[in-house]
Amino acid sequence: MKKMKTFAKIGEIKTEIKRQRAEGKSIGFVPTMGFLHEGHLSLVRESLRKTDCTVVSLFVNPTQFGPQEDFEDYPRDLERDADILEKEGVDVVFVPDQNEMYPQGYKTYVEVQDLQDKLCGSSRPGHFKGVCTVVLKLFQIVDPDTAFFGQKDAQQALILKRMIRDLNLSVDIDVLPIVREVDGLALSSRNVYLNAEERKAALCLIKGLKQAEQMIKKGERKSSQIIQTIQQIINSEPMARMDYVEVVDLDNLDPLDKIEREALIALAVYVGKIRLIDNMIVILEE
Amino acid sequence: MKKMKTFAKIGEIKTEIKRQRAEGKSIGFVPTMGFLHEGHLSLVRESLRKTDCTVVSLFVNPTQFGPQEDFEDYPRDLERDADILEKEGVDVVFVPDQNEMYPQGYKTYVEVQDLQDKLCGSSRPGHFKGVCTVVLKLFQIVDPDTAFFGQKDAQQALILKRMIRDLNLSVDIDVLPIVREVDGLALSSRNVYLNAEERKAALCLIKGLKQAEQMIKKGERKSSQIIQTIQQIINSEPMARMDYVEVVDLDNLDPLDKIEREALIALAVYVGKIRLIDNMIVILEE
Numbered sequence: 012m013k014k015m016k017t018f019a020k021i022g023e024i025k026t027e028i029k030r031q032r033a034e035g036k037s038i039g040f041v042p043t044m045g046f047l048h049e050g051h052l053s054l055v056r057e058s059l060r061k062t063d064c065t066v067v068s069l070f071v072n073p074t075q076f077g078p079q080e081d082f083e084d085y086p087r088d089l090e091r092d093a094d095i096l097e098k099e100g101v102d103v104v105f106v107p108d109q110n111e112m113y114p115q116g117y118k119t120y121v122e123v124q125d126l127q128d129k130l131c132g133s134s135r136p137g138h139f140k141g142v143c144t145v146v147l148k149l150f151q152i153v154d155p156d157t158a159f160f161g162q163k164d165a166q167q168a169l170i171l172k173r174m175i176r177d178l179n180l181s182v183d184i185d186v187l188p189i190v191r192e193v194d195g196l197a198l199s200s201r202n203v204y205l206n207a208e209e210r211k212a213a214l215c216l217i218k219g220l221k222q223a224e225q226m227i228k229k230g231e232r233k234s235s236q237i238i239q240t241i242q243q244i245i246n247s248e249p250m251a252r253m254d255y256v257e258v259v260d261l262d263n264l265d266p267l268d269k270i271e272r273e274a275l276i277a278l279a280v281y282v283g284k285i286r287l288i289d290n291m292i293v294i295l296e297e
Numbered sequence: 298m299k300k301m302k303t304f305a306k307i308g309e310i311k312t313e314i315k316r317q318r319a320e321g322k323s324i325g326f327v328p329t330m331g332f333l334h335e336g337h338l339s340l341v342r343e344s345l346r347k348t349d350c351t352v353v354s355l356f357v358n359p360t361q362f363g364p365q366e367d368f369e370d371y372p373r374d375l376e377r378d379a380d381i382l383e384k385e386g387v388d389v390v391f392v393p394d395q396n397e398m399y400p401q402g403y404k405t406y407v408e409v410q411d412l413q414d415k416l417c418g419s420s421r422p423g424h425f426k427g428v429c430t431v432v433l434k435l436f437q438i439v440d441p442d443t444a445f446f447g448q449k450d451a452q453q454a455l456i457l458k459r460m461i462r463d464l465n466l467s468v469d470i471d472v473l474p475i476v477r478e479v480d481g482l483a484l485s486s487r488n489v490y491l492n493a494e495e496r497k498a499a500l501c502l503i504k505g506l507k508q509a510e511q512m513i514k515k516g517e518r519k520s521s522q523i524i525q526t527i528q529q530i531i532n533s534e535p536m537a538r539m540d541y542v543e544v545v546d547l548d549n550l551d552p553l554d555k556i557e558r559e560a561l562i563a564l565a566v567y568v569g570k571i572r573l574i575d576n577m578i579v580i581l582e583e
Binding site for chain 2 (some may be wrong): 021025063064116117118119120121122123124125126143148151152154174178179180181233263
């Protein structure tokens with residue numbers, strides 16, 4: 012097994028990356044908040060397959076959590092994560108602490124206007140500003156050729172693509188499919204906080220999406236009908252509380268009245284205290 | 298005379314820079330809004346002296362002008378600028394148009410909170426957000442080892458340094474002294490718009506700073522006294538209208554009650570319709 016290198020300091024990992032680049036190696040990057048699951052690992056494996064040197068960051072980013080959100084309670088297990096990554100064959104792990112990423116007097120933020128206010132943005136104000144800021148920082152530190160993100164955070168992937176285009180960053184983004192449990196629940200580090208009952212109730216998200224898929228296959232095109240059906244499924248689950256369900260344009264996240272060629276169906280649902288998200292891309296064949 | 302290369306497209310200049318880097322050359326960068334004067338040229342010459350490949354951008358950046366400001370009227374003469382730069386021996390010139398830098402659907406902005414609201418920021422809301430955004434973009438495009446800025450825009454230099462530190466950018470900043478006319482007027486592209494009378498009146502800025510320097514030499518330490526003296530000099534010039542004069546901390550731009558070790562004395566004055574700025578760094582010897 013090759014030796015994985017771990018860095019906590021920005022200066023040190025920058026030096027390592029420069030060394031790898033000088034050897035002509037391409038850099039793949041998987042930014043994570045740790046507590047890794049198979050969703051993360053699908054990104055890691057794709058990076059290992061596609062690039063010469065795979066860097067994974069483990070950092071629970073405080074700036075993307077609102078004051079009422081679960082920053083303190085977000086699950087963490089750095090040792091377990093490092094073990095997993097070493098077994099996968101990852102080359103470099105970056106585990107900065109908060110003070111390394113946001114030192115005293117930190118003042119700089121990046122935002123993608125409009126897109127950041129839609130879907131999850133409206134119930135999590137400031138969330139995407141925090142995401143853009145930390146990802147831009149990590150991109151400057153790791154200098155990757157390709158960065159890997161999951162389709163589960165559909166809005167995040169879209170916003171980061173826009174940030175990269177707008178700021179002329181020299182990095183490509185690969186967005187990989189949602190990884191699910193056998194019963195369909197989308198993997199999330201937060202799933203660990205669901206108790207047995209909530210775990211069952213959490214299936215209402217995928218049930219809603221599956222039902223929508225069926226309706227569309229049978230010819231339904233009106234967003235209001237699709238949304239209503241998903242809402243009914245969520246509402247019939249006593250432990251679930253709807254945050255939003257929307258049918259939106261894949262590029263600008265604007266609501267669509269009806270699906271013409273393609274659409275993103277996205278939803279967020281509280282199950283107990285845990286907020287879960289899921290989504291489905293619909294592409295109609297001519 | 299070596300042949301200067303000119304690019305208007307981001308993709309093309311990125312390829313050129315990559316080629317230069319592959320040859321092991323260091324990249325120096327001087328971002329400008331064009332209509333070059335000796336102030337700009339002092340930056341260009343320092344870059345030529347210190348780095349292997351000097352890149353100069355000429356771009357009047359719309360996002361750093363307020364709606365009531367002089368974006369349309371800002372002086373431009375690309376042909377003259379290119380001539381000057383070629384004679385200096387510059388390697389690469391970048392002259393993008395607005396649509397290249399801010400294409401349809403552009404949404405991403407960078408800001409350095411707090412610092413952007415002080416001094417010039419309070420009379421030019423949004424100005425430094427525009428500056429940070431365009432400079433970050435240019436840094437991603439040009440990928441310089443060192444970028445050169447003038448001390449005349451003291452707040453800009455400070456904010457950009459903070460942005461670079463906060464976002465972990467791999468670029469050094471060199472800030473070079475203010476270049477002045479023989480009578481002391483700080484060089485500015487906007488000086489061209491001063492008529493003969495205004496040109497004379499514009500000397501009140503340097504007169505104020507010189508007077509402050511004398512007072513401090515004689516032992517004055519109280520900011521209120523220094524500010525009052527400068528204000529009197531500005532106010533005694535009928536064509537001049539004070540925007541601000543402040544004595545501030547060199548790091549965070551907070552107002553100082555008195556000068557203990559070092560300070561920035563900064564002022565902005567309207568002469569006719571033209572807004573001029575000037576400043577002086579004070580460092581007390583023990």
